[in-house]
Amino acid sequence: MYSDKQTKWRLRNPTSNPPFGHDAIPAIIQKWEPTLGVKVAGYFLQRMKTKWGSCNHRAGNIRLNTELVKKPKDLLEYVVVHEMLHLIAPTHSEQFLALMSKHYPTWREARAELNELPSGAVVWNE
Numbered sequence: 001m002y003s004d005k006q007t008k009w010r011l012r013n014p015t016s017n018p019p020f021g022h023d024a025i026p027a028i029i030q031k032w033e034p035t036l037g038v039k040v041a042g043y044f045l046q047r048m049k050t051k052w053g054s055c056n057h058r059a060g061n062i063r064l065n066t067e068l069v070k071k072p073k074d075l076l077e078y079v080v081v082h083e084m085l086h087l088i089a090p091t092h093s094e095q096f097l098a099l100m101s102k103h104y105p106t107w108r109e110a111r112a113e114l115n116e117l118p119s120g121a122v123v124w125n126e
């Protein structure tokens with residue numbers, strides 16, 4: 001994954017200038033931080049072949065697939081919330097699923113919709 005060409009912007013770096021479309025992400029993160037009670041240290045957008053997102057629990061970073069910005073915004077939001085919850089619960093434990101259902105009750109529908117959209121080879125099973 002790290003060999004992929006990487007683009008990165010710091011969430012709280014006022015000089016960062018993400019390309020069109022990507023500017024939705026900081027707003028989504030900031031909207032959910034107080035609700036979920038987590039702080040995201042930074043986010044990365046990168047091309048990924050097998051995942052829509054991932055998180056580095058220890059560093060507090062989340063990574064998002066660049067393809068996501070082409071998706072409907074509610075699906076982007078679902079993935080952001082999913083990865084943010086991993087900062088609380090690193091695996092797909094009962095705790096994680098309970099948090100997901102509490103904060104984003106329609107997550108199953110969102111996941112199904114995401115996997116139905118044309119996205120190259122990406123199928124998200126997490």
Ligand SMILES: [Zn+2]
Nearest residue numbers: 082086092126
């Ligand atoms: Zn996950």
